[in-house]
Amino acid sequence: MLALVKGKVLTMAGKRYEEGLVIIDKGKIREVGPYRKPPADVEVIDVSGKVVMPGLIDAHTHLGIGEDGLGWEGRDYNEMTDPITPHLRAIDAINPEDDGFATARKNGVTTVMTGPGSANVLGGESVAVKTMGKTVDEMIIKNPVGIKAAFGENPKRVYHNQKKSPSTRMAVAALMREAFMEAQDYLKSKEEKISKNKAFKRNLKMESLARVIKGEIPLKAHAHRADDIMTILRIAREFNIKVTLEHCTEGHKIAEEIVRSGVPAIVGPTLTGKTKVELKNRTFETPGILSKAGVKVALMSDHPVIPVENLTVYAALAVKSGMNREEALKAITINPAEILGIDDRVGSLEPGKDADLVVFDRDPLDIMSKVEMVFINGDRVMDLK
Structure with missing residues (x-):
């Protein structure tokens, strides 16, 4: 399992979290919500100051x-x-x-x-x-x-x-x-x-x-x-x-x-x-x-x-x-x-959906924004950090 923590999460499902948590498991989104400490067996990626949203x-x-x-x-x-x-x-x-x-x-x-x-x-x-x-x-x-x-x-x-x-x-x-x-x-x-x-x-x-x-x-x-x-x-x-x-x-x-x-x-x-x-x-x-x-x-x-x-x-x-x-x-x-x-x-970050996510270094609609990570089916296919 993998957890993205402490980033601003735009679920595109009616909710957003200024400091959120997204847990990925077996290619799917397992959990989305406000930040909490992930389970001990989860790989953690700190995305503080970043924006996490659906692919x-x-x-x-x-x-x-x-x-x-x-x-x-x-x-x-x-x-x-x-x-x-x-x-x-x-x-x-x-x-x-x-x-x-x-x-x-x-x-x-x-x-x-x-x-x-x-x-x-x-x-x-x-x-x-x-x-x-x-x-x-x-x-x-x-x-x-x-x-x-x-x-x-x-x-x-x-x-x-x-x-x-x-x-x-x-x-x-x-x-x-x-x-x-x-x-x-x-x-x-x-x-x-x-x-x-x-x-x-x-x-x-x-x-x-x-x-x-x-x-x-x-x-x-x-x-x-x-x-x-x-x-x-x-x-x-x-x-x-x-x-x-x-x-x-x-x-x-x-x-x-x-x-x-x-x-x-x-x-x-x-x-x-x-x-x-x-x-x-x-x-x-x-x-x-x-x-x-x-x-x-x-x-x-x-x-x-x-x-x-x-x-x-x-x-x-x-x-x-x-x-x-x-x-x-x-x-x-x-x-x-x-x-x-x-x-x-x-299309949105919700439990059960495919773990397709993108991490931006700032507001995605900012002309200066950059993509830092991309996940497709839970696999990190792009990491530009």
Whole structure:
């Protein structure tokens, strides 16, 4: 067993301790609370003056699929040959040796969602993984966490250049509706034939989409502009499916509509140039406006679009632009865990959860803060003291 003692503990579960205690046992958190003298058989690490909090979670990246420093060979996140590819699986493309994972760990990011890009109307299955492991299979927390969808400029541009559909926003929405209708018909036919003990020919695309239709996983919808956000909310109502808003750049314009939908928003990457029309209204005010309106907000890097290692910087800039400080910390810990459906294991410091922790030398939202220790599954994977 191992105990971190006398540091400021931010549990992200509604409690904090100015002088706390965290005990780790067999890869799990055994105890969290105010400081007391640990049992005699426990290894003790004094973190006085430090801040202990859950490992950070980046809710939207392409780590391991868009590999750092490899150029074309490392880009496996967009299959730009068919706009409808829900059956592609991120797990089959992730390289655990991508330098991005080591960079993430070094900076306190212990969990990420990684998955396909936004070239296709339906792009494939995303996964939640730890940032430490020899194989992707041992890194997986949940697979899949959703199916990627994309609205707006990206699919329009990709397929317009190929002189095929979709080249308009109308076609993007129409192709998505067609795919969902086909999935509904597929499920109905499958159930009827199985009930009559008749042979049924499976379809991999439809099997993936069926999980969305049945409400087992959400559609993770890339949408920057307000009108594109409203389109996905409209489609979600039509098919009674779960959705998460990915990017949500103009979400501040329609905050009330998003609140009414009950849909969470994963906002970012905001520390970019306005490199395309959809980003002309991007601002760090967006997460604060949405959060104050009642939307559950997480922040993202969209790595490699902007680096995963600066996740706390993005949270700090959101606070600078009006986001509540506690909500900003939640946006990189417990909120993404809840949105991804992995909060039973990560996102907060509570007994029974995975022992994923990060120790900062000061306030994590201070631009000068440094990560001193990182634990994943109770193992000290980074110690920069």
